[in-house]
Amino acid sequence: MTQSKSFIVGVAALVCVFLLGVLSERSGIIEEFLFYQEDIVYLTMQHITMTLLSGGFAIIIAIPLGVWLSRSYMSKWSETLMQPLNIMTTVPTLAILALSMSFLGIGTLPALFALWLATLLPIVRNTYAGLKEVPEFLIESANGMGMPTWKILLSVELPNALFVIFAGIRTAIAINIGTVPLAFLIGAGGLGELIFTGIDMDEMVMMLAGAIPVALLAIIVDFIFSQLQYWLIPRGVNPLR
Amino acid sequence: MIKLENLTKVFESQGQATTAADNISMEVPEGEICVLLGPSGCGKTTTLKMINRIIPVTSGRVLINGEDTTGLDTITLRRNIGYVIQQIGLFPNMTIEENISIVPKLLGWNKKRYLARAEELLDMVALEPKAYMKRYPKELSGGQQQRVGVIRALAADPPLMLMDEPFGAIDPINREIIQDEFLRMQQTLKKTILFVSHDIDEAVKMADKIAIFNSGKLIQFDTPDNILAHPKNKFVEDFVGTDRTLKRLRLVKVRDVMVKSPPRVRMDDDLKVALKLMVERDHSAITLVNKKNHPIGSVYRSIAQTKQGLCGDHHYGLRTIVNINDDLRTVASKMFSHDTTWMPCVDDQGVFCGEITQRGVTHHLAATYNDNDGALAELYQEGV
Ligand SMILES: Nc1ncnc2c1ncn2[C@@H]1O[C@H](COP(=O)(O)OP(=O)(O)OP(=O)(O)O)[C@@H](O)[C@H]1O
Ligand SMILES: [Mg+2]
Numbered sequence: 001m002t003q004s005k006s007f008i009v010g011v012a013a014l015v016c017v018f019l020l021g022v023l024s025e026r027s028g029i030i031e032e033f034l035f036y037q038e039d040i041v042y043l044t045m046q047h048i049t050m051t052l053l054s055g056g057f058a059i060i061i062a063i064p065l066g067v068w069l070s071r072s073y074m075s076k077w078s079e080t081l082m083q084p085l086n087i088m089t090t091v092p093t094l095a096i097l098a099l100s101m102s103f104l105g106i107g108t109l110p111a112l113f114a115l116w117l118a119t120l121l122p123i124v125r126n127t128y129a130g131l132k133e134v135p136e137f138l139i140e141s142a143n144g145m146g147m148p149t150w151k152i153l154l155s156v157e158l159p160n161a162l163f164v165i166f167a168g169i170r171t172a173i174a175i176n177i178g179t180v181p182l183a184f185l186i187g188a189g190g191l192g193e194l195i196f197t198g199i200d201m202d203e204m205v206m207m208l209a210g211a212i213p214v215a216l217l218a219i220i221v222d223f224i225f226s227q228l229q230y231w232l233i234p235r236g237v238n239p240l241r
Numbered sequence: 242m243i244k245l246e247n248l249t250k251v252f253e254s255q256g257q258a259t260t261a262a263d264n265i266s267m268e269v270p271e272g273e274i275c276v277l278l279g280p281s282g283c284g285k286t287t288t289l290k291m292i293n294r295i296i297p298v299t300s301g302r303v304l305i306n307g308e309d310t311t312g313l314d315t316i317t318l319r320r321n322i323g324y325v326i327q328q329i330g331l332f333p334n335m336t337i338e339e340n341i342s343i344v345p346k347l348l349g350w351n352k353k354r355y356l357a358r359a360e361e362l363l364d365m366v367a368l369e370p371k372a373y374m375k376r377y378p379k380e381l382s383g384g385q386q387q388r389v390g391v392i393r394a395l396a397a398d399p400p401l402m403l404m405d406e407p408f409g410a411i412d413p414i415n416r417e418i419i420q421d422e423f424l425r426m427q428q429t430l431k432k433t434i435l436f437v438s439h440d441i442d443e444a445v446k447m448a449d450k451i452a453i454f455n456s457g458k459l460i461q462f463d464t465p466d467n468i469l470a471h472p473k474n475k476f477v478e479d480f481v482g483t484d485r486t487l488k489r490l491r492l493v494k495v496r497d498v499m500v501k502s503p504p505r506v507r508m509d510d511d512l513k514v515a516l517k518l519m520v521e522r523d524h525s526a527i528t529l530v531n532k533k534n535h536p537i538g539s540v541y542r543s544i545a546q547t548k549q550g551l552c553g554d555h556h557y558g559l560r561t562i563v564n565i566n567d568d569l570r571t572v573a574s575k576m577f578s579h580d581t582t583w584m585p586c587v588d589d590q591g592v593f594c595g596e597i598t599q600r601g602v603t604h605h606l607a608a609t610y611n612d613n614d615g616a617l618a619e620l621y622q623e624g625v
Contacts, residue, residue, distance in 0.1 A: 137330050146347060237334045
C-alpha cells in the first residue's frame with residue numbers, strides 16, 4: 001500500500017523533472033548549469049562528508065545515551081534529563097548554529113558540532129521513548145527465563161524498539177541534510193555556498209545549482225532509509241510489513 | 242517437590258505498607274498441580290513470583306527438593322523453572338522457533354538439539370512445525386499463542402512450572418480444549434506445577450491441590466473435593482459457590498461409584514429368572530446383555546411379573562449407557578436428558594461391568610458429610 005503510493009509519487013516526480021529538463025534546455029539554462037559542474041561535485045562531496053561525520057557521530061552517541069536514560073536505575077532522573085533535550089529540539093537549527101558559532105567561532109568544527117547536536121536530539125528522544133514503550137511484561141518474561149540483563153537489552157528491548165529508533169534516525173538525518181547548507185553561514189562550505197552566494201548576487205542559476213543537489217540528496221537519502229527501514233526491521237516488529 | 246515456608250511480602254509504596262503475602266506455607270509434592278485460587282488482589286501472583294524471585298521476598302524461604310533456594314543465583318534458579326506469565330509474553334521480534342529455543346540456547350544446547358526440541362513441542366500441542374516454526378507471534382491466533390507460551394516454558398524440560406493464569410485471555414470453548422490438552426500432556430510429563438487462577442471451575446478441573454487465598458493469607462489448602470465439600474469458613478464457602486456439590490460431580494469417576502458385577506440376563510433366559518433376580522435385589526429393571534456381554538436392552542419387573550417366555554422376546558431398548566471413565570457430571574446430565582435414575586456402565590470395549598444409580602451418586606457425594614456420624618452412614622447403607 002505505502003510502497004505502491006511512494007512508487008506513484010516517484011513516477012510523478014520523475015515526469016516533473018523531465019518536463020523541467022525540457023523547459024530548461026530550451027531556455028539555455030543547462031549550459032549555464034554545466035558551468036558550475038565542478039563546484040557542484042566538490043561542494044556535494046563536502047556536504048555529504050559533513051552529513052556523514054555529524055550524523056554518524058550523532059547515531060553513535062545518541063543510541064547509547066537513549067539506552068542509558070531508559071535504564072530502570074535512571075528512572076528517577078531520566079524524565080528530568082529528557083526535559084532540556086525536548087526543549088532543545090524546539091530550538092531552530094539556525095539558532096543552534098548561531099549559538100555554536102558564538103562559543104566555538106567560525107569554521108567547520110562549530111558547524112559540525114551544531115549539526116551533530118541537532119541530529120542527536122531526535123535520535124536520543126526516539127531511542128528513549130522506543131525502549132520505554134517495550135511492555136514491562138516482555139522484560140519480566142525474559143527475566144523469568146533467566147536471561148542476563150545485557151541479553152535482554154540486545155535481544156528483547158532493542159529489537160522491539162527498533163522501529164521507533166529507526167524513525168528517529170530517519171527524521172534526524174533529514175534535518176541534518178536540510179541544515180548543512182546553513183553551515184556555510186558560519187564558514188563551513190558545502191552546497192550552501194552556491195545557494196547563498198547565488199541569492200546575494202541575484203544569480204538564479206547559481207542558486208539552483210546549489211538547491212537542486214540538496215533537494216535530490218534529501219530525497220535519495222530518505223528513500224534509502226525508507227528501504228532500510230522496510231527490509232532491515234524483522235517482520236514481527238515492523239508495522240509496515 | 243516444592244515447599245514454601247512462611248513466605249511474606251510487604252510492599253512499601255508512598256509510605257504505605259501493603260502485605261501482599263502473609264506467612265504463606267505450603268508443600269506441593271512432585272508431579273502434582275497446585276492451583277492458587279482467590280479473588281483479585283489476594284496475592285496469588287505475588288506468591289508465585291517470589292518463587293522465581295521476580296519479586297524479592299520480605300521474609301521466609303522456598304525449598305525445591307529440600308534445597309533452600311535463597312542461596313542460589315537467580316539466573317540458575319530461573320532457568321530450571323518454567324514460567325508462563327498471564328500476558329503470554331512471546332517476543333514479537335522472534336519467530337516461534339526462536340521463542341521456544343530461548344532457554345535451550347541459554348543453556349548451550351546445540352542447534353540440532355534445540356530445533357528438534359521445538360518441533361517435538363509444537364507437535365505436542367498439535368501445531369504443525371513446518372507451518373509455524375518460522376512465523377511471528379502476531380501471525381498466530383490467541384489460542385495458538387497461549388499454547389506456544391506454555392511449550393516455551395517447557396522447552397528445557399524444567400521439573401517445576403509456574404503458570405500465572407496461562408489460559409486467561411481466551412474464550413471459554415478454546416480454554417476447555419487447551420486445558421484438556423494440557424492435562425493430557427501432564428499425564429506423561431509429570432511436572433510439579435503451581436498454577437494461578439481465579440476460576441473455580443478451572444481449579445477443580447486442573448488441580449490435585451487447591452490453595453485458596455484471601456487478602457494475602459492462605460485460607461485453605463486441600464484437595465478439590467475437600468475444598469468443595471468442606472469449605473473451611475464462610476469466605477471459602479462463598480467463593481466456591483452455592484452449587485459447590487454439583488461441582489464435585491466432575492471429580493468423581495463412574496468406576497468409583499457404580500455397583501460392580503451387577504445381575505444380568507441373556508436373550509435365552511426365562512423371564513422367571515429375571516424376576517427372581519429383581520425381587521432378590523428389589524430392582525425394578527435388569528440389564529439384558531448379548532453374547533459378548535454388551536448391554537443391549539432392559540427387562541422391566543412389571544413385564545416379568547405379567548408375561549411368560551424368554552427375556553429376548555420381552556425387552557425394551559436401552560435408554561442410555563455411560564463409560565466407566567466418565568465423571569458423574571456426565572451421568573447426571575444423561576439421567577436428566579433421558580429421564581432415568583440408573584444406567585449400565587461399560588468399559589472401553591463396550592463390555593457391561595457395572596450399574597450406576599441416582600441413589601448411588603447422591604449417597605457417594607453425601608458420604609463425606611457423614612464421616613463423623615457413623616449411625617447415619619449405616620442408615621444410608623441399609624437404605625440402598
Ligand atoms: N509492586 C507493587 N507495589 C505495591 N503493591 C503491590 C505491588 N504489586 C502488587 N501489589 C499489591 O499486592 C496485592 C496482591 O497483588 P497480586 O498481584 O499478588 O494479586 P493477585 O492475587 O495476583 O490478583 P489478580 O487476580 O488480580 O492478578 C494487591 O493488593 C496489590 O495491589
Ligand atoms: Mg495476578
